[in-house]
Amino acid sequence: MWTIRGLILKERVAGENLKFADILTADEGVIEVKIKGYKKLTGSLLAATQLFSYADFSLAQTRSGYIVNSAQLQASFFDLGQDLVRFALGVYLCDLVSVLVKGRDTRQILRLLLNTLHILCKGVRSCALYKAIFEWRLLCEIGNMPDLVACSCCGCYENEQGMYFYPIDGHIICKTCDRSEGEEKRPRFLLQPSVLYTLRYITYSELEKLFRFQVSQEVCSRLAEVAEAYLLAQTERNYTSLSYYKSLLP
Numbered sequence: 655m656w657t658i659r660g661l662i663l664k665e666r667v668a669g670e671n672l673k674f675a676d677i678l679t680a681d682e683g684v685i686e687v688k689i690k691g692y693k694k695l696t697g698s699l700l701a702a703t704q705l706f707s708y709a710d711f712s713l714a715q716t717r718s719g720y721i722v723n724s725a726q727l728q729a730s731f732f733d734l735g736q737d738l739v740r741f742a743l744g745v746y747l748c749d750l751v752s753v754l755v756k757g758r759d760t761r762q763i764l765r766l767l768l769n770t771l772h773i774l775c776k777g778v779r780s781c782a783l784y785k786a787i788f789e790w791r792l793l794c795e796i797g798n799m800p801d802l803v804a805c806s807c808c809g810c811y812e813n814e815q816g817m818y819f820y821p822i823d824g825h826i827i828c829k830t831c832d833r834s835e836g837e838e839k840r841p842r843f844l845l846q847p848s849v850l851y852t853l854r855y856i857t858y859s860e861l862e863k864l865f866r867f868q869v870s871q872e873v874c875s876r877l878a879e880v881a882e883a884y885l886l887a888q889t890e891r892n893y894t895s896l897s898y899y900k901s902l903l904p
């Protein structure tokens with residue numbers, strides 16, 4: 655028997671009365687477990703074995719993997735179910751983690767995801783902002799931290815006219831240095847100083863302070879655009895959960 659705390663990222667029904675779940679843990683990465691007889695579960699075990707459950711799982715090891723014997727719910731984010739857009743965003747964030755964290759230290763990533771789901775449940779600000787913060791910071795945590803300290807040509811920290819961010823390279827070039835006009839088009843985004851400042855904050859701030867800032871609607875829209883482009887450029891794949899989330903937006 656082995657007890658481990660984690661968050662259910664994904665579930666897959668695998669038969670009449672069997673489902674698999676991927677659990678994100680702090681110390682063991684993502685582990686796959688089997689939940690037998692899930693249709694007949696009641697009470698605390700039922701509550702603790704749903705998508706978005708954060709629980710202590712007692713596992714038995716068998717030849718074919720781990721089976722959940724019992725589970726004690728520690729926290730849940732079921733409130734996401736009250737709003738389809740928020741729910742779909744939660745599914746997408748969990749999907750990103752399950753796809754991208756293999757072989758990574760997951761301690762910080764688990765905290766990032768729990769904090770994001772928590773604030774998403776409260777629903778104070780726009781989904782677009784939470785999504786952008788999460789995408790950007792997740793990339794930082796899995797080894798794709800962009801270099802936003804200074805222009806990669808001249809080393810300047812600021813440029814009143816803005817800086818270009820290159821999602822494929824993950825660096826910035828100030829408008830004075832950038833001479834790629836007319837050359838082969840490489841995707842890039844012109845970041846006004848307020849947007850660059852916010853992206854630096856999301857990149858370098860402590861996790862506890864990650865959501866503690868305010869931005870205008872305009873800055874939020876730009877962040878959303880740049881974060882998604884950076885995620886797609888760096889991970890080089892598509893996400894059906896992202897397409898679904900976007901299909902729900904007005």
Ligand SMILES: [Zn+2]
Binds near residue numbers: 806809828829831
């Ligand atoms: Zn420069």
